[in-house]
Amino acid sequence: MEGSEESGEYGRVRTSTEESGGVVAMRHVVRAEYKDDPPDAVKTWHMVRGDGNVAMCGRELRPDAESRPDTAWGRTREPFCHTCGALYLREVPSEPVDV
Numbered sequence: 001m002e003g004s005e006e007s008g009e010y011g012r013v014r015t016s017t018e019e020s021g022g023v024v025a026m027r028h029v030v031r032a033e034y035k036d037d038p039p040d041a042v043k044t045w046h047m048v049r050g051d052g053n054v055a056m057c058g059r060e061l062r063p064d065a066e067s068r069p070d071t072a073w074g075r076t077r078e079p080f081c082h083t084c085g086a087l088y089l090r091e092v093p094s095e096p097v098d099v
């Protein structure tokens with residue numbers, strides 16, 4: 001099952017919100033999916049929520065995949081994952097997007 005790691009994550013988040021005294025803004029990171037082995041050949045960019053290497057669309061990316069701030073979304077030469085884009089824009093409606 002895939003749920004074992006997530007349950008621990010939820011418990012950590014729940015306690016940290018009380019301790020930090022405020023809600024931390026959800027951080028998104030753009031990360032690369034590579035074609036095959038050459039690590040410099042980016043195939044598609046995905047959006048990852050917080051730290052980790054699993055994109056919002058569910059695709060598991062390499063742990064050492066290149067990452068960009070979420071402001072880079074839509075500003076790279078390589079294509080972006082459409083599923084990640086839809087999910088990301090739903091979570092960050094205030095983000096200005098140049099299409």
Ligand SMILES: [Zn+2]
Nearest residue numbers: 046057081084
């Ligand atoms: Zn994706």
